[in-house]
Structures are given as C-alpha cells and as structure tokens.
Amino acid sequence: MNVATYTRYELLRTLRNKRFMILALGFPLVLYFLIAMPNRHVHSLGGTGISAPLYLMVGLVSFGTMNAVLGSGARIAAERATGWNRQLRLTPLSTRTYFRTKVLTGYMLALMTILLLYVAGSLLGVRLSAGEWLRMTALILVGLIPFAALGILFGHLLTPDSIGPALGGTTAALAILGGVWFPVTHGVMHDIAQGLPSYWLVQAAHIGIGGHGWSARGWIVFAIWTVAAVYLARRAYERDTKRA
C-alpha cells in the first residue's frame, strides 16, 4: 500500500475541482482585497500602530484556513452521496489513513491560503519577519487540528445539500465569536470566545501583529476541542460506514 500515491491523487482531484477551489482560496482573497484595498493607507488602526492591511491579513488568514480545512467535510459528504465510501470500505484503506489523507489535503489548502494572503498582503505593503511568519504559520497549523476533525464529523453527519449552509454558518459564527473581524477583549463575550477553538486560531494568527501566541488556557481549550472532535469524527465515520 502506497499512501503517498493515494494522497497525491486525492490532492490532485481537489485542486481540479474549480468550484471548490474558488470557494476555499478565492473567497478569502477577494474579501481581503475588498476590505483592505480602500484602507491600505491606514497605518495605525485605532491607534494600535498596526496597519489595516496587516490586521485584516491576519484576520483573514485565520478565517481562510478554518474555511479550507472545514471544507473537507463538503468533499466527504459528496463522496458519501455517490457511494464511493462503500467502495473504499472494500479496500485495505484503514480509517486512520483515510482521515490522514483528508486532513493532509485540508492542510495543503490551508497552507496555500496562508501563502496567497501573505502575497496579497505584501502587495499592500505588509511586511513580516521570517521568524514571525514561521511562528504564526506553525501555531495556525496546530490550531487547525480540531477544525480538521470537525470537517470530517460534518462530512459524515450531513448530506451534500445541507452541508453548504451548515459549514458556512459554523465558519461565520466561529469567526465572529472568535474575534476574526473585530477584537473581543472583555466581558461575557470574551469569556465565551476563550472557550472556542476559533479564538485561539485568531490568537495564533495575531502572532503576525505582535501577539504572544497561546496561554496555558489556550492549550487546554485546544486539547479539549481536539480530543472531543476527533472522538466524535471517528464515531460518525464508523457509524456511517456500518449503516452504508
């Protein structure tokens, strides 16, 4: 069994799916230009010393990568609807490898999102040091793990018809509550936000604007979401394939 070959084809077919690529990669990019272009001369957003293009870039990096990784759910739902999952169950492909391939593909898309947004940001004058960029990217990739599992969970629970709105709604809610669009810094909302994986994903992206990454609380929230989402995703997969 050659996992690398299998993963390569999985990635190839994802890249060839135009509609999906436009939604996963094009959408955050267009959104970035739409909001950042008119504000490209704002050098100190609300007196923070952070330029608007930079602030929006790190915000969209967290939104875009979350979107890219959760998108594997839509592809899984489509594969289930065509009966391809039943065919896969008759191959030696293990549950573990199946998940790993889906997660890897989602991560490739997330990396592409980060790169595209960084290129777009640099066109609008954003500069990050290599160290900042690497630390930001590394922590984002860690922070995406629960989202990868949530994508798989949704893919096995929902149909192709319902998954679009479900993923869109979830992404939007997690983005707003997690502080993608405007900072959540105090009050009840802040308490709620700190319990969400999207809040910590935003914190990871904010390394790009001088943030300090995750506190101990961040790692705990991340660990709880990861364990719960992986457990539920695995259960959904096994239940789904048993019934199919």
Added chain:
Amino acid sequence: MDAGVTLTGLTKSFAGEHGVVEAVRSIDVSIGLGETVALLGPNGAGKSTTIDMLLGLQEPDDGTAHLFGGEPKAAVAAGRVGAMLQTGQLIRDLTVRELISMVASLYPRPLGVDETVEVTGIAEIADRRTQKLSGGETQRARFAVALVSNPDLLVLDEPTVAMDVESRRAFWSTMRDFAARGKTVLFATHYLEEADAYADRAVLMAHGRVVADGPPTEIKAMVGQRRIRATLPDAAPAELEALVGVTRAERRGEAVVLTCSDSDAAIRALLARFPAARDIEIAGAGLEEAFVELTRVEGGP
C-alpha cells in the same frame, strides 16, 4: 475443496414501509476456491443484501459470513477482495487511468495499471475524466477499479446493467480470463442466460431463500417451464394436475392455467381428456414466474 466463501444461516431483516422485510432468511452457501458462481434471482430476492453481508458492509442479524475461513473484514484488509457493487458512482476530477492508479496504490499486489486498462478494454476512455463517462462506460471503469486490486475473490453485483451488447461481451470475456487464473468469482444477476453461459454453478435465490443450487443447466431445466392457458369451465384442478406433463393447475375464472414440465405431452393429454378446451395459449413462463413457482414448491414466502 478449500472454502472461498462460506455463508452459514445468514439472516437479515429491515424495517420497511409495510413492516419488517425479511431480506435474507437463513441461507447456507459454500463456494470453493477457484469456482465461478452466479447468484441468480429476480429483483428483491436478497442478492444484494447477501453480497453486502459477505463483504462485511452489513452485519447479519444471525448467522455468519466467512471469506477464506476468516472474517470478511480481515480478507478485505488483506487486499484479497475486489468488488463491483450494484450502485455507486466514481469520484470526479480524475481520469479513469488516474483513478485506477489511485485504487491500485491501496493494495499489496495490484495488477499493472496498463495491464488493467488493456484487459478491460477501456483504452479509449482511460484518459477521460470520470464525470464525463456514459452509464455503460462508467460500469466498465468500475469493473477496472475492482479488477486492478488483483483479488483472490472478485464479487460483482449485477455488473452488466447499463452495458450495451458489445460491452457485455467484452466484460464477460475479461471476467472469464480472470477466473481462469484460479480466482474465485461470485456474480449476481437476474439473467438466467448469464448464469448459464459464464458460471460453473448457479445459486438461485427468491424471497430471501436459496431455492436451488447446482449446475446452471439444471437450474435452467427447473425454471425453463412453459404454461398452457385455456378456457375450460368444467374441469377440476385436481383432474388437470393428474395429466401427463402438468406440474400444477390453477383456476382463474373460466380459464385454467397449467404449469408444465413437458408442454408437448401436456397439450396432447389436455385435448384428449377435455376436447372442449378452447382459446389455448402456450407460453414460456418468465423467469420471474418461474422463481415464484420454485419458492412455492419450497414452502412459500
């Protein structure tokens, strides 16, 4: 003979629209290594449910399914099983050749991709994207996907549905060559001719039961019955059933319907005994009717 497939007391029911549907009712089937067996039966006979259970896609309510003496899951994990299910499309955005390569990468001892393309005769569609194939072309590509695994057991559920005559011929010729390598093949069909032409043995299913199991020629004789229908108001079914060549007589209003093992003898005997019989029709019983007939003999649904 070593066992390729062993089904013992296999049973499965579903909750259907009109109560519980007993899809498979305690069937026992054993298929030896290297045998080519047809699972024959009309739609709804329980063929697909049986196949799902023997592949481990569904859990039986009762009884067991074993492949090569072990659990179906173990045989699947070892890459010894290749299957073409009745339903299911191919994933999109890959060419047929790429999809075959992708599936091949999952198996320990796959056939070569070029070899698979060649033996399944799909060279002309190999570089097309899977979403651009016609129904018949999709079936042929699905067969290639099942075959590339180079399985010890090949399971095909109604493989020739949606294929044209030419594709069918090519398909069966490939299947026979594959079986000749000493592989075990099980295919489900509702065409008696396919079972007769391509299987060493046919297992006939109806209403979830195995109603016959033997060489296809025997099955053909069993189900190749004819029916005589005649208007004959004054004859008792018991008298008609006593006629030479008649296995069963039924009254339908003014008419009688005779199921015959030998319709030539039966028609002569009928006219000799009941000269008043008129509006006589003789027809080959359809497979469907023959199946129903056979299940009645075996104790009814």
